[in-house]
Amino acid sequence: MKPPEREEKGGGWDAARIRRALRSVTDPVSGQNIADNGCVREVIVPAPGQVTIELEPDKVREGDRESLRTATAKAVQSVGGISQVQVRYAGEPEETGLRLERSVPAAAPAHSRSHETGPRPMRPEGVRYILAVSSAKGGVGKSTVAVNLARALAQRGRRVGLLDADVYGPSVPTMIGKTGALADVGPSERIMPIDVHGIRVMSMGFIIPEGKAVAWRGPMVMNALVQMLSGVDWGELDYLLLDLPPGTGDVQLTLVQQASVDGAVIVSTPQEVALADVRRGVEFFARTQVPVLGVIENMSFLKDAATGLEVDLFGRGGARTEAGKLGVPFIGEVPFDVGLRKASDAGDQLTGAIGRIFGVLAELVEESAVAQNR
Numbered sequence: 001m002k003p004p005e006r007e008e009k010g011g012g013w014d015a016a017r018i019r020r021a022l023r024s025v026t027d028p029v030s031g032q033n034i035a036d037n038g039c040v041r042e043v044i045v046p047a048p049g050q051v052t053i054e055l056e057p058d059k060v061r062e063g064d065r066e067s068l069r070t071a072t073a074k075a076v077q078s079v080g081g082i083s084q085v086q087v088r089y090a091g092e093p094e095e096t097g098l099r100l101e102r103s104v105p106a107a108a109p110a111h112s113r114s115h116e117t118g119p120r121p122m123r124p125e126g127v128r129y130i131l132a133v134s135s136a137k138g139g140v141g142k143s144t145v146a147v148n149l150a151r152a153l154a155q156r157g158r159r160v161g162l163l164d165a166d167v168y169g170p171s172v173p174t175m176i177g178k179t180g181a182l183a184d185v186g187p188s189e190r191i192m193p194i195d196v197h198g199i200r201v202m203s204m205g206f207i208i209p210e211g212k213a214v215a216w217r218g219p220m221v222m223n224a225l226v227q228m229l230s231g232v233d234w235g236e237l238d239y240l241l242l243d244l245p246p247g248t249g250d251v252q253l254t255l256v257q258q259a260s261v262d263g264a265v266i267v268s269t270p271q272e273v274a275l276a277d278v279r280r281g282v283e284f285f286a287r288t289q290v291p292v293l294g295v296i297e298n299m300s301f302l303k304d305a306a307t308g309l310e311v312d313l314f315g316r317g318g319a320r321t322e323a324g325k326l327g328v329p330f331i332g333e334v335p336f337d338v339g340l341r342k343a344s345d346a347g348d349q350l351t352g353a354i355g356r357i358f359g360v361l362a363e364l365v366e367e368s369a370v371a372q373n374r
């Protein structure tokens with residue numbers, strides 16, 4: 001998919017989907033659709049979810065201009081994930097023209113869950129459990145755990161999706177061996193996740209070139225996340241795992257609430273400083289009324305390859321003790337494992353003992369998810 005340069009402004013796949021929607025609008029004089037007959041001069045996507053369409057006034061009979069403007073705005077608004085559309089004719093001042101706004105994206109059907117009230121605009125249909133993998137800070141192995149839990153769940157025969165919601169530092173593409181891949185738009189006008197060994201994966205890394213999101217402001221990040229949840233064709237899934245951005249701020253709060261997350265896995269390392277983060281995480285999910293499925297202690301210990309001895313690096317067991325104090329389940333320990341790091345960097349599947357560890361963790365996460373949502 002290679003849209004013209006101007007259309008790349010802010011998101012090529014948005015522009016492509018919009019172009020396709022514009023084919024449903026017919027110019028009454030020529031009888032042709034406006035996307036192909038030159039009426040549409042530009043499709044500008046200044047930020048995800050926001051669109052400005054510039055029409056060519058000379059190509060439209062004067063008496064048709066306003067009706068065509070309305071039809072264009074409506075067609076664009078029907079595209080999933082678009083929250084704001086402006087249609088103007090070339091030469092009109094920037095702030096004029098028809099502007100339609102909506103706070104909730106179109107492709108966001110309600111999903112029923114008995115104890116839930118209020119709107120859940122970002123919940124994709126067809127997903128049974130949305131689980132968040134969270135940590136209060138980066139570098140503790142949240143993405144590593146999310147990716148390998150997804151793999152282990154898939155190995156257990158589950159239908160699994162993985163959303164890399166870490167907009168500023170998407171590392172999932174690397175970990176699954178898909179750097180540089182770009183997501184396409186499917187026949188349903190929705191973004192197709194990238195399929196990796198049966199796991200459906202979506203990441204900011206599949207949408208915009210690496211490093212480009214770093215300068216984004218909060219609302220743009222939120223818009224991108226809305227699209228990655230409700231604008232993606234996730235299909236039928238047993239589990240959609242969210243690799244949340246590190247922290248417990250507004251982005252995490254909005255995401256967790258709007259997607260109506262069914263459970264959270266908190267990843268921590270064993271040190272005392274990291275345990276304060278476990279407390280913060282547990283408080284955060286209590287506030288958002290998301291059940292904590294449990295805590296995973298990552299980089300718990302190191303197994304000496306020569307002797308088989310388990311070496312305590314940072315105070316093994318700290319997260320287990322902390323989980324006990326806070327009254328949340330402890331799921332298990334992941335050792336520091338050189339093979340795990342190499343597999344993560346190379347995008348390889350896990351094998352051997354470390355693979356089996358994730359198999360057990362996945363089983364426990366599943367049990368907890370089912371029990372908490374009964």
Ligand SMILES: Nc1ncnc2c1ncn2[C@@H]1O[C@H](COP(=O)(O)OP(=O)(O)O)[C@@H](O)[C@H]1O
Nearest residue numbers: 138139140141142143144299335336337341344
């Ligand atoms: N148990 C582990 N053993 C060895 N390396 C690990 C382990 N967990 C994570 N890593 C490595 O640590 C780095 C940070 O992990 P990552 O999952 O990206 O953290 P986060 O998503 O929390 O920022 C990565 O290079 C990853 O391969």
Ligand SMILES: [Mg+2]
Nearest residue numbers: 142143166171
């Ligand atoms: Mg990460």
